[in-house]
Amino acid sequence: MSISAPRTRFVVLGLLCSEAMSGYDLKRSIDETVGGFWQESYGQLYPTLKQLRAEGLVAETAASRGERRRTVYAITDTGRAALAGWLAEPAQPEHTRSEIALKVFFGAWAPSGVVTEHLSATVDRSRAQVARFDAVLQALAAGNVPRTELVWWRLTIDLGQRVARARAEWAESALATLRSTHD
Amino acid sequence: MSISAPRTRFVVLGLLCSEAMSGYDLKRSIDETVGGFWQESYGQLYPTLKQLRAEGLVAETAASRGERRRTVYAITDTGRAALAGWLAEPAQPEHTRSEIALKVFFGAWAPSGVVTEHLSATVDRSRAQVARFDAVLQALAAGNVPRTELVWWRLTIDLGQRVARARAEWAESALATLRSTHD
DNA sequence: TGCACCATGTAATTAGTTACATGATTAC
DNA sequence: GTAATCATGTAACTAATTACATGGTGCA
Numbered sequence: 001m002s003i004s005a006p007r008t009r010f011v012v013l014g015l016l017c018s019e020a021m022s023g024y025d026l027k028r029s030i031d032e033t034v035g036g037f038w039q040e041s042y043g044q045l046y047p048t049l050k051q052l053r054a055e056g057l058v059a060e061t062a063a064s065r066g067e068r069r070r071t072v073y074a075i076t077d078t079g080r081a082a083l084a085g086w087l088a089e090p091a092q093p094e095h096t097r098s099e100i101a102l103k104v105f106f107g108a109w110a111p112s113g114v115v116t117e118h119l120s121a122t123v124d125r126s127r128a129q130v131a132r133f134d135a136v137l138q139a140l141a142a143g144n145v146p147r148t149e150l151v152w153w154r155l156t157i158d159l160g161q162r163v164a165r166a167r168a169e170w171a172e173s174a175l176a177t178l179r180s181t182h183d
Numbered sequence: 184m185s186i187s188a189p190r191t192r193f194v195v196l197g198l199l200c201s202e203a204m205s206g207y208d209l210k211r212s213i214d215e216t217v218g219g220f221w222q223e224s225y226g227q228l229y230p231t232l233k234q235l236r237a238e239g240l241v242a243e244t245a246a247s248r249g250e251r252r253r254t255v256y257a258i259t260d261t262g263r264a265a266l267a268g269w270l271a272e273p274a275q276p277e278h279t280r281s282e283i284a285l286k287v288f289f290g291a292w293a294p295s296g297v298v299t300e301h302l303s304a305t306v307d308r309s310r311a312q313v314a315r316f317d318a319v320l321q322a323l324a325a326g327n328v329p330r331t332e333l334v335w336w337r338l339t340i341d342l343g344q345r346v347a348r349a350r351a352e353w354a355e356s357a358l359a360t361l362r363s364t365h366d
Numbered sequence: 367t368g369c370a371c372c373a374t375g376t377a378a379t380t381a382g383t384t385a386c387a388t389g390a391t392t393a394c
Numbered sequence: 395g396t397a398a399t400c401a402t403g404t405a406a407c408t409a410a411t412t413a414c415a416t417g418g419t420g421c422a
Contacts, residue, residue, distance in 0.1 A: 105216075106335070107335035121273060166345040166348070167346065181334060
């Protein structure tokens with residue numbers, strides 16, 4: 001009995017609270033803002049929007065630009081209530097599956113040198129992620145985000161950066177450990 | 184074209200490198216060692232074992248204890264090769280979906296006070312996770328794990344602890360920020 | 367004239383959880 | 395005798411990705 005099952009719908013509802021958007025806009029929005037800790041595919045977004053509309057949680061505000069067809073969705077009061085309800089529910093414990101962790105864990109059975117490579121890649125990727133969050137932070141400072149949301153966005157980005165930084169530091173320290181251990 | 188598709192099989196192969204085990208043993212083993220960053224269900228494990236056996240990556244070493252039926256699987260050379268191949272492949276970037284991050288991100292639309300509760304719960308849960316990793320570390324020190332694996336296990340646990348600690352510190356700092364911001 | 371981007375969607379497939387069903391053994 | 399734990403599995407379902415299919419718009 002999963003109480004808070006499909007979370008995709010809540011991401012959609014949450015983003016539509018800020019602004020009415022199309023499926024395409026949502027995808028971009030997700031990639032640009034929450035991309036560091038949440039991702040969605042079109043194959044998931046469009047059917048979700050359809051379903052939310054059928055349930056009356058969002059409303060279609062038909063807005064085609066010229067000949068190009070374009071469906072913009074706005075959140076309804078019912079939608080806002082549903083989102084608030086979900087937000088109030090306790091978050092389920094993080095259900096992580098870290099592939100890099102697994103590959104290190106089984107390092108004893110790996111061809112020599114590959115783990116070192118994985119770790120170097122992890123350092124790079126994690127540092128890049130920190131930088132990406134920095135860019136989002138810059139964009140936020142440059143305006144256009146309402147005060148109400150700003151605090152929360154900053155807090156979330158802070159989480160992303162702390163975790164990414166922790167990962168980077170771990171990978172560096174692991175590389176050092178391996179260097180000192182090797183014969 | 185997913186190169187490294189079902190990772191469950193590699194967890195199974197990896198654990199069987201240390202010791203031949205039954206499906207039940209594997210589940211326990213996963214929960215106790217890699218549980219912090221990887222989890223599997225019986226519904227996934229038993230079919231996977233069956234399939235691995237069909238492909239010759241593991242072999243059934245029938246070993247029923249008394250009346251109780253019990254199927255113990257051992258890794259084969261082909262299995263070891265398959266694992267080594269997967270370990271050598273670059274790890275795909277972490278595909279995280281953090282529910283707590285989302286709930287904070289949409290904090291502006293939440294009933295007042297609930298985010299604070301989520302953050303407190305996060306502090307507790309993360310601290311508990313650090314402690315659980317400490318327990319695993321203790322168990323490792325108490326022996327029975329071969330030297331070859333020990334280094335790698337320790338490194339992996341270190342990652343788990345660093346990330347959990349980062350999360351705890353973030354939640355604490357977020358709580359402080361909210362306290363100072365509120366009116 | 368062709369590429370990059372805007373825009374929407376479906377079908378097939380894979381991955382994974384949860385619930386269910388069954389039964390033996392061990393420790394209290 | 396009864397509860398916890400050992401032990402194996404299937405069926406139904408949910409979630410989510412990937413690949414495919416289509417077409418408009420703006421610009422160099």
